[in-house]
Amino acid sequence: MDKLGAMRAFINVARQGSFAGAARQMGLSRSQINRQVVWLEDSLEVSLFNRTTRKVDLTHAGQAYLANILPVLENLDDAELQLQDNQQSLSGTIKINAPMSFGLTHLTPVVLDFMQAYPQIQVQLDLSDEKRDPLSNQFDMTLRIGPPENNPALIEHDITYTSRCLCAAPEFLQRYGTPGSPNDLKELPCLQYGNLVHGNYWDLLYHNKSQRVRINGVLSSNNGDVLKQAAIKGMGLALLPTFIVGEAIAKGQLVPVLQAWQPAPLLISLLYAPNRHMAMRLSVFVKYIQTAFEDAEFLLEG
Incomplete structure (x- = not known):
């Protein structure tokens, strides 16, 4: 864990009065901020915050620690700003990999807006539904949609x-x-996403109850738009992200079924190699993407 980053997370939680506010300020997730602060507390062997369901307050030790480290980090920030002021502007190339459907429809407009905001930065956007390793393919970052990678x-x-x-x-x-229960899916034609780990199985949730159903796959593809088109033509049931089928549902081309049984949501994340000296253009890009999608309703509503 980067101690300097953890100290910055601690300061932002103290200033914002909440982990969620610090996460928005730093362009990180709430869980990441929490892990950094917990790690800092463990390394110092002291509690820095009193946590309740309603608010976060500094402990006496936290107040003393904040007072001691603020001048140090403020001086460091001033030094970094002076270096940045000596640069003409953010420049260089960012090489990004992302899934095809999400990349075409939703990521591309954000990338183009980013390039207009930072005209000295060049972007190489590689769209593919093949799961590519960002390290061996030399991507600066990869956008993934699915379970957490947990790759050290x-x-x-x-x-x-x-x-x-x-x-x-x-x-x-x-x-x-219309199917009345998950068991009905066993006999109906279904459209299978080819990259799913469990293949011919769909996992559905009813409250906290999970049920895995073996489906009758009549068409498989590693691209969600292919399956959407097949579903619109009446070829089978599809289980797809709302950013792919939301518009078709709004137009009446597709109808949600078994709405009481909701599949688990999918995580959208950026993967990149650990680098304590991450280029400023990459850091700015990450924060730009975070801001663009953190309140995107199309990701959660069909």
């Missing part, structure tokens, strides 16, 4: 979550009937 060789920066929806075309439901 990479930093995983949580951006947000996207919900998923089980849906079908009205014509399909007229032909086969």
